[in-house]
Structures are given as structure tokens and as C-alpha cells.
Amino acid sequence: MTQEMNIQTAFQDVMAASGDIPPKQKRVLAASLELFAAHGFANTTTKEIAARADVAEGTVYRRYKTKNELLAAVLAPFTTEVLPRLVEEFAAKVIRQEYMTRHDLITAVVTDRLQFLQDNGQVMRVLATEIMVRADLREQFLKRAVPLVQRNLYPLLERLKADGELVDWPNDRIAQFMIGTMVSQFVRSNLAAEPVTTAGPLMIDFLEKGLAPK
Template sequence: MSEPTQISTYFKEAMTENRNLTEKQKQILEASLSLFAEKGFANTTTANIAQRADVAEGTVYKRYANKQELLRAIIQPFLAVVLPRMATEFGAERVNLPFNTLRDFLTSVVTDRMHFVMANISVIKVLFEALMYNVELRNKFKDVATKAIGQIFTPAVTRLKEQHLVADIPNDMVFQLVISTFLGAVYREFLDLSPRDVNEQITFIIDTLDKGLRP
């Protein structure tokens, strides 16, 4: 199987396809995401963004009043294009494959997503920082994410139940256990807790879910 597409690649594709933005706006937004991920939102200046985007600093201010507005402009294509596209690719390449055991399913899904998260952790931190302080965007993200999770995992979980590989518990409780266990490992990266080897974390998540979801 191919390696999962990087978030920055999805974003660049969304920028390329967006006919409502000028080329300079696309350059500014791509530069902003890249710099926010590299330096952090607080440590990035509009001068940095202008230099990376190869535009005058006045052009940045002309298009976007401040960095918060830039961050909001970055989030919009994530909600409209990037997240749904990521979900579709993930479902096709991992979740909807045939599996003979629950552990095989968990190994495929957890391994793929943990490596994806670790490879994109700096960008993910930028996105979650934006969502943390903006209720409107957070609610939109919740709606998009909930829909994506349901579309991807409901058929897979139903199939695993029919094979008697997953306990007969409500799907929303299955999702709750999977998401909370997985995000617990991701959250330690946000808190900069003592590091754990990614493969050790993967094994721990798989073992926990295997025990919790088996009939």
C-alpha cells in the first residue's frame, strides 16, 4: 500500500483547485501554513509570511487584516475539502479492506494513522490551536469530523460485527473507545510529555482496543 498523503499536499491541492482565490492569496496561505507549522503561530510574523510567499508585506495586510484572519482562511479549505478528501482516501486504502481478525483490522488502521499523525504533528498542532480558540470553527469541525467518521467506520464496524469479530455494542460507543484511546496517545505529543517510541504506542493502542472490542 502507498504511504498516506501529507496534509500539506492535500492543502496545496485544495489551493490549486480554488478558483475564488488569487494566485497571491494562495501563495500567502500556503506560506502561512508552512511557517505556522515550522515556527509556531506566535513566532511567525507577517514579514516572515511575505518573504516566504514572495510578496510585499503590504500585500499580506491588503488581503488579510491580521494573523487570526489568516488562520481562519487556512482552516476553511480544511473543513470544506481537505478533511473529507483525507477521510475518503483513508477509508478506501485502509478501513474498507477485508480483514480476517479484529487485530488485523486494528493493526492496519492504528499503524497507518499513528504514522500519519507523527509525520504531520506540526501542522495538526496549528489546526487544533485555531479550533481551540474559535467556537464557530470548532463546531464546523465537529460536524465535518462526525460525518466523516460515520461514513468511514460504520460499514467496517457493521461488517466486523457480522463476522462476530467485534462485541455487539452500539457503534457510537465503539467509536468513542477507539477515538479516546487513539487521541490519548496523540495528546501526549501536544503536552510534550516524556517521549514514547511510536511502535510502542501503536502496540499499546492495538492491545487496548483488541481487548476492549472483542466479543
């Protein structure tokens, strides 16, 4: 399997491909993402962003009147381009494989996604916080993410159910339990300052037993 790109690399690729954003603005957005991820939104100043982007602080303020406006500009490409691209890449690498058992599927998904959260934890904290509190971003994210999950995961779940490997529950519930278990571990890891991957084997065992056919 090829190495999956991380969130910041995907963001930089989206910025590089955009012909509508001037070079200085691209540097400001990339610098903002790096600093928000490293220090948090509240602890990052426009002066630091300007220094990282190698522009005058006035350049930042001419385009973005407030730091919230700057954050919105950083997050917008995530919901429309970056995250959908990463979901498609994950589907090609993990989901579209020939899994014969629920154990194989659950092990592959949990192992891969926990490692992704571990590698991208700083950026994911910023994204998760803003998606939770901002209805507009949450709506955009769900509008993009849900069809991708339905198109890529649901056919595999149906096949495993037909083979007697998976409990005959609605696909959205099965996806909810799989994704929700990993999200809860991400939250716990941030609160307890432990590696995201710590509980991987326990989560695999939990999901495999919980999703077993009756």
C-alpha cells in the same frame, strides 16, 4: 497501498484547484501554513510570511487585516475540503479492506493513523489547538467528519459484530474509543517529546482486549 499525501500537499492541491483565489493570495496562505506549523502561530510574523510568499508585507495586510484573520483563512479550507479529502483517502486505503478479525482492523487503523500523526505532527498541532478553542471551526469539522466516519467505518464495525469479533456496543462509542486512544497518544507525545508511534503495540493490545465481545 499507495502513499497517502500529507496535509500540506493536500492543502496545496486545494489551493491550486481554486479559481477564486488570486496567485499571490495562494502563496500567502501556503506560506502561512508552513510557518505556523514550523514555529507556531504566536511566533510567526507577517514579515516572515511575506518573505516566504515572496510578496510585500503590505500585500498581506491589504487582504488580511489581522493575523487572526489570516489564520482563519488558512484553516477554513481544512474543515471544508482538505480533511474530508484525507478521510476519504484513508477510508479507501485502510477501512474498505476485508478485515476478518478485530485484531486485523485495529492493527491497520492504529498503525496507519499513528504514522499519519507522526508525519503531519506540526500541522496537526495547529489544527487541533484551533479546533478546540474555536466553536465555528469545530462545528464545521464535525459536520464534515462525522458523516464520513459513519459511512465508511460503521458498516465494517457492524459486520465484525455480527461475526462475533467485536463487542456489541454502539458504533459511535467504538469509534470514540479507537479515535480517542490515538488522540491521547498524540497529546502525550507532544507533552513528553516522544514519537507518536512509540505506544502503537500497546494501543493495539489495549483496544483489542477492550473491544472483545463479552
